[in-house]
Structures are given as C-alpha cells and as structure tokens.
Amino acid sequence: MSKRDYYEVLGVERSADEKDIKKAYKRLAMKLHPDRNRGSNDTEEQFKEVKEAYEILSDPQKRAAYDKFGHAGVDPNMGAGGGAGFGGADFGDIFGDVFGDIFGGGGARRAQRPSRGADLRYNLELSLEEAVRGISKEIKVPTLVGCDECHGSGAKPGSQPQTCPTCHGSGQVQMRQGFFAVTQACPHCRGKGKIVTDPCRKCHGEGRYQKTKTLSVKIPAGVDTGDRIRLAGEGEAGENGAPAGDLYVQVHVKEHPIFVRDGNNLYCEVPISFTNAALGGEVEVPTLEGRLKLKIPPETQTGRMFRMRGKGVRSLRSGVEGDLICKTVIETPVNLSESQKELLRQLEESISGAEAKVHKPKAEGFFEGVKRFFDDLTS
Structure with missing residues (x-):
C-alpha cells in the first residue's frame, strides 16, 4: 500500500516552515492520541502516520531528502532491493545534488531566480511637536531603481538576453572528480542562465541604476523613537525585473527643551516663586496646545506633582490620550536688595x-x- 504524502498527512503546504509544521503536528497529535481514542484502531493508525510525517519533516536533512526523492529518500526499506529504489536515478546525479547543497549549488537543475531587491532603512529625525501631531515629510533616498529603457533585462532595447553557452541556461555547472560530482553556480552567467551580449546603454547591462528618489512619507500622530514606517516596494529594485524591496523609515524624536516624554505622558518642571508656594496662587504652564493656568495650593513644597489630564500624547495604537505631569520647583530669589534681605x-x-x-x-x-x-x- 502506497504511503500518503507527508505534507498532506499534516495538512500543510510544501513551503511551510518549521513553526507551521510543529503547530500542525501538535494539533493532530492531541486530536488522535490513543489515550483520547481508546479502542479505535483507525485513530491509532492515523496517529502513527502523523508521528512518522512529523519525524521526517521536522528534521531538515530528512525533509530535504524527502523533497528530492519522496518516500524513497527516507525509507531504508526502499531502494536496497530493486524496483523501488531511486527510480533508476544516476548515482552521479544524486551525489551532485547532495554535494551541491554543501558547496552552495543548491542542487537545483535550473537557473537561479532573479532575487528580490534589498530592503533599505532611512533614519528620520522629528521634533516632539511633529511626532505628537503627525506630519508629511519629504525624504531623499539614494537607491537602485529598475531601468526604464530595458525594463530590467539589461539588454539594449530591441535585443534580448541570450542563453548562456557554458551552462546552456541551467545556471549550474558540474565539476566531477572521480566518483563525486559537485554542482555550483555557473561562473559565466553567475547562475542566471542568460547573458547580455548587447547591454543597455543607460544601465550598462545591469538592469538597474543608482538614483536618488524623493518620497513623501506620512507620519501618523503619536509616533515615538523606535517606531518604523514601512513603504512597500520603495527599496532597491530587484534583479532582472524582480520585485523591489521595502523602505523602512526609522523614527527618532529629538529632545525637547521643556517636555520629557514617557510613553503617552509628558513631564515638565514648573518654577514657582517662594510667595506662591507659601500663599498659593496661579502660574501659567505650557502644553502642546497652548498655555493653561495651574492652580497652586498654599504651602506647596518643591517636587509636588500636578496632573493635567488629557494634555499629553494621543496613543498611536489605542487613541487614548496621556497626561501632562507638572513638577513644582520653588525658585530662590536672587539679586536681592538690602531692604529685601532685611x-x-x-x-x-x-x-x-x-x-x-x-x-x-x-x-x-x-x-x-x-x-x-x-x-x-x-x-
């Protein structure tokens, strides 16, 4: 009886990562465990099948062998006695695949796919007021952009890249030494499978060129130092028309001469006179929305905190408004006259x-x- 595909057994895609495979196994193992299904032979067999699939797919080496050769690549009972084996595969090819993985060839029988463009980071400094209220900023980013003349192919308009004569379009070459065959990227086309014989004048055959782009970045209200804004597709252009990377705008909020920010709250020191501290009174305090009156009760001591609710920063994620915390500092009079001293x-x-x-x-x-x-x- 033929075995089911291990990916099908776990209910995951062939591109699933280790985390997805482990999650699927735990879910099925809890559902099919014999202790939960006593007396059910069908469930017990399914549990064994799930366990076997997980043991293979959770091991990177076994999974690689299974992906290349199916059950024959991981079952010791297949391939030793005849018909099942490796399906008549040439052992030179098998060793070429295995050692190609080790030496960077990847074991692939096709040209390398054009790689996605690199992601970029841009450090953006904002004032506290800009960060709190939100703003649109223009930034200039030096990057690689796709050539608009050759559309990323690297070939002169009207011509096309040619199949590499060294690897015949596979992007790979084999180096044989006795029994072993090592697969590596073709040095002529650098693994692309194609070469440009008549390069584009604008990009010199690279399919992309250096340019400084001007972008408008919308900064949402409430950002803080460490927040990142992702601009999809605004990174470097990919090779040969591959998708561009992303641009990440890293926010840094400059120090403010009056306020100190802590999350959604703002803190500031408010100097008050000795007389106001003793007798009470009112002082003007700054907020990001303008000046407000703060009532000082009699006999106020240095360091006393006053909270002005809702006068801080509106949270970027929850929309909740923080507070302004005012710390009183009693100012000692200076430059007194003799009569004042008396x-x-x-x-x-x-x-x-x-x-x-x-x-x-x-x-x-x-x-x-x-x-x-x-x-x-x-x-």
Whole structure:
C-alpha cells in the first residue's frame, strides 16, 4: 500500500516552515492520541502516520531528502532491493545534488531566480511637536531603481538576453572528480542562465541604476523613537525585473527643551516663586496646545506633582490620550536688595524659635533626627 504524502498527512503546504509544521503536528497529535481514542484502531493508525510525517519533516536533512526523492529518500526499506529504489536515478546525479547543497549549488537543475531587491532603512529625525501631531515629510533616498529603457533585462532595447553557452541556461555547472560530482553556480552567467551580449546603454547591462528618489512619507500622530514606517516596494529594485524591496523609515524624536516624554505622558518642571508656594496662587504652564493656568495650593513644597489630564500624547495604537505631569520647583530669589534681605530676615525670625515646629515641620523633624543620631553615637 502506497504511503500518503507527508505534507498532506499534516495538512500543510510544501513551503511551510518549521513553526507551521510543529503547530500542525501538535494539533493532530492531541486530536488522535490513543489515550483520547481508546479502542479505535483507525485513530491509532492515523496517529502513527502523523508521528512518522512529523519525524521526517521536522528534521531538515530528512525533509530535504524527502523533497528530492519522496518516500524513497527516507525509507531504508526502499531502494536496497530493486524496483523501488531511486527510480533508476544516476548515482552521479544524486551525489551532485547532495554535494551541491554543501558547496552552495543548491542542487537545483535550473537557473537561479532573479532575487528580490534589498530592503533599505532611512533614519528620520522629528521634533516632539511633529511626532505628537503627525506630519508629511519629504525624504531623499539614494537607491537602485529598475531601468526604464530595458525594463530590467539589461539588454539594449530591441535585443534580448541570450542563453548562456557554458551552462546552456541551467545556471549550474558540474565539476566531477572521480566518483563525486559537485554542482555550483555557473561562473559565466553567475547562475542566471542568460547573458547580455548587447547591454543597455543607460544601465550598462545591469538592469538597474543608482538614483536618488524623493518620497513623501506620512507620519501618523503619536509616533515615538523606535517606531518604523514601512513603504512597500520603495527599496532597491530587484534583479532582472524582480520585485523591489521595502523602505523602512526609522523614527527618532529629538529632545525637547521643556517636555520629557514617557510613553503617552509628558513631564515638565514648573518654577514657582517662594510667595506662591507659601500663599498659593496661579502660574501659567505650557502644553502642546497652548498655555493653561495651574492652580497652586498654599504651602506647596518643591517636587509636588500636578496632573493635567488629557494634555499629553494621543496613543498611536489605542487613541487614548496621556497626561501632562507638572513638577513644582520653588525658585530662590536672587539679586536681592538690602531692604529685601532685611524683610526675609524678619520673616525668618518670626517663624523660628518656639513656632518653628508649626511653620517648618520638615526642617525641625530633620534636625531632631540628626540630634538623636549623634546622641546615640556618644552614649
């Protein structure tokens, strides 16, 4: 009885990666496990079939052999005694395939496919205001673009690339040494299978040329340092008309003179006068939308935080608005006149002495702690 195709058994495509194969196996193994289906011979046989398929396809070497030769390439009972074997394949070809993989030939019997263009990265600096509000920016990107005269073929308009006379269009050549045959890319056509005998004047036969493109990039509101914006197909042009790569615009937000951003919240320091801190009052604070009044309650200390809800950054992903956190910093008066200094001395005298604990609780608590500390050292 012929075996089913292992990819069919697991229900995956032949191009599936290791992760997809493992996921399919776990799903089927849980469904068909004998402990879950006691007394069912059909289910037990299916479970064995799934396990066998996974053991082959999860092993890169066994999977490669299976992809090339089918069940004959992985079943030790086939091929040793006659008819099944490798289907009459020439052993020189088999070793050429195997060693071609090792030495970079890939074992393929056809020319290399034109490779997709390389992806590019562009570093874009934004101000905080631009990042928060969103903006369209024009950028200039040096890259390889497809030749519009030869349409990427590299051949002069009116002519066509010719089949490589060395590899006869296969893109591969074999080097035999005794029993072994090593397959490698054709050095004449570089694995393409074709050569350009009459090159295009604009791209000199390369099918693409260097150019600086000007692109408009729409920056969504709320981006932050580290975010990337993908522009599909704006990378380097592929070889011989192959698809272009992508351009990734990497965002970096410059430091702001007033605000510090943390996620969707903004932080800033607000200097307030000694009088406002003691008696209370109002100060103007900056926001990204303009100035607002912040009410300062009496007896405010340095470092106190005030939250202004919704005045931060709107999240790029959730749309939730962050807050503006204002930290008060009491500013000590400078450049005082003698009369002003005298007033401060009078104030200090009036709140010192017996009244100190009432007017300066933190200072008094600190100095009492220092006194206890030294008393403990001397006792």
